[in-house]
Amino acid sequence: MIKAIAGKGANRARAICDDCGREEVVTCDYLGRSNGAQKPNAGQINRKLTGQGWDVRNGKLHCPACAARKRAFAQQEKQEVTVAQTSAETCDPPEASREQKRLIIMALEEAYDVSAQRYRGGQTDATLAFELGNGIPAGWVAEKREELFGPAGGNEEIDAIRGEVEAIDAAMAEGLEVLRKDITNRISALSKRIDAVCAAVGPRAGKV
Numbered sequence: 001m002i003k004a005i006a007g008k009g010a011n012r013a014r015a016i017c018d019d020c021g022r023e024e025v026v027t028c029d030y031l032g033r034s035n036g037a038q039k040p041n042a043g044q045i046n047r048k049l050t051g052q053g054w055d056v057r058n059g060k061l062h063c064p065a066c067a068a069r070k071r072a073f074a075q076q077e078k079q080e081v082t083v084a085q086t087s088a089e090t091c092d093p094p095e096a097s098r099e100q101k102r103l104i105i106m107a108l109e110e111a112y113d114v115s116a117q118r119y120r121g122g123q124t125d126a127t128l129a130f131e132l133g134n135g136i137p138a139g140w141v142a143e144k145r146e147e148l149f150g151p152a153g154g155n156e157e158i159d160a161i162r163g164e165v166e167a168i169d170a171a172m173a174e175g176l177e178v179l180r181k182d183i184t185n186r187i188s189a190l191s192k193r194i195d196a197v198c199a200a201v202g203p204r205a206g207k208v
Contacts, residue, residue, distance in 0.1 A: 001061065004030070004040050007195055013040035015049055017063035024063070063179035096140045099138065104144045112149045 003014040005025070015024045028045050030038040046056045055067035062070060096104065111123040119128075125145065138166040145152070 002040055002042055002045055004038070011040075013045055015045060015054070015061055017054075017066055018060045019062055019066040022063040022065075024052070024054075047145065059093075100134060100136050100140065101144065103134060104136060104141055105148065106127075106147050107132055108141070108145055112145060113156075114149055116153075117150045118153035119160070121155060122157035125152065125153055 001016050001018060003016065005014055012025055015026055016022070026045050026048050029041040030046070031041050032038055041097050049061065050056055051147055053064035053067065055062040055064075055070065063074050107128050111120055111128055113117075113120050124138075125142040125167045127139040129141045132141075142152070169191050
């Protein structure tokens, strides 16, 4: 709050923190009223206080220390709300409903090959959860798969890709062996030709 200070000399007013009661004396102008009374220029005082680190809001004055505490408290509340919202968005509900469990099991019966202990096609826990939707995360699908069907064990697409990679590796190994033999044979043939030429020319053929 702002209180006038009576007396001669420079016009002054007393600014009082509405939280802790700290007082600050501020020089200011006084404004006249229609009834002749004088009132401190609140706008001028508020500008001076703001420049000194005071917080002036909704007609209330807060000294620098109280203003800092309020800012810190507001920041902490904001962080707590953000953490709570993030947790609510990222954490799965604790347990699937009966309807969600039924949907997961029905989907697994079509997508999972129990005898091969793997998914059919390119399915995974994540793809199945995405197809089901209905708020079902991959973790629930994995839980029911482990409980009732079998381990993750990859899927047919992964096994097919792995088979193709192995075939390429084998073909490359075979090709390299053929190339090695061809190079060896060609080097051997060239060596024989050089030997034949040297034998025909005589000992001086090897001298420069």
